[in-house]
Amino acid sequence: MTLKLLVADDSVTMQKMVRLAFGAEDAEVEAVASGEAALEALRRFRPDIVLADALMPGIGGYELCARIREEPEFGRIPVILLSGAFEPFDPQEAERVGADGHLSKPFDTSELIDRVHSLAGAEAPAAGPGLASARESFLGPGAILDLFGPDRPGRGKAEAVARPGALTDEEVRRVAAEVVGRLSPDVIREVAWEVVPELAEVLLRRVIEERGPGSDRS
Structure with a gap:
């Protein structure tokens, strides 16, 4: 059953990560x-589970969860709240509105699937090689986001991912040189451009240079 x-x-980016x-x-x-x-889609799409950003503008995840719980037809649908690594999360409020779980972004996709x-x-079925490759490229050991970790001298702190404008030109060039060989085509096309927007143009040039003018870029 689907x-x-x-x-x-x-x-x-988060929408694409879940799809991937x-x-x-x-x-x-x-x-x-x-x-x-989401409230409109609830009736049209009739989901088995809802993932909601806790701090969306307008009706955020907490209020969305509370409203779902008030719906006689949909009140038992599981709701997982999502929050950014540098955003506040209120576990008491999550419990009050009846949330079933919480994940901090960026999360390990295997944890998301299991949850x-x-x-x-x-x-949960075993991940196929394509999906495993995408996970490894984006969030696994030695992944893109790890390049900004505190154990990487000269590349800035992890906060740089949340604040793309904090990257210097030298950091952009250095990160581009290091990650271009790790990116699968799917990740480049679907996700990578939106993680740190200022890397996009530099990465694109590097991919073209590495693969050559006659290579398949699809």
């Missing part, structure tokens, strides 16, 4: 950018 996920997050995470599974992902749109299947009452 698992139906409703993702309510104003980050296009469940791309190899029997799952259908509906992504919206607001709590208001979703556990709450939805389905068994």
Whole structure:
């Protein structure tokens, strides 16, 4: 039976990450950018589980969860709240509105899949090689986000990911040189450009240079 996920997050990157995470599974992902749109999609899409950004503008994840719990038809749908690594999260409020779990972004996609299947009452299948490769490129050991960690002298702190403008030109060039060989085509096309926007042009040039003018860039 196809698992139906409703993702309510104003980050296009996060929407794409969830789609990528469940791309190899029997799952259908509906992504919206607001709590208001999520309430409309609830009746139309009828999801098995909801992932909601806690701090979306307008109706945020807390209020969205509370409203779902008030719906007689949908009140038992599991809700996982999402929050950024540098954003406040209120566990007491999450408990009050009836949230079933919480994940801090950026999360390990294997943890996301396990949590979703556990709450939805389905068994999580083993990841295929393509999905595993994408996870490894983006969030696994030695992944893109790890390049900004505190154990990487000269590359800035992890906060640089949340504040792209904090990167210097030298950091952009250095990171581009290091990550270009690690990116799978799917990650480049679907996710990487939006993680640190100022890397996009530099990475694109490096990919073209590395693969040559006659290579397949699809």
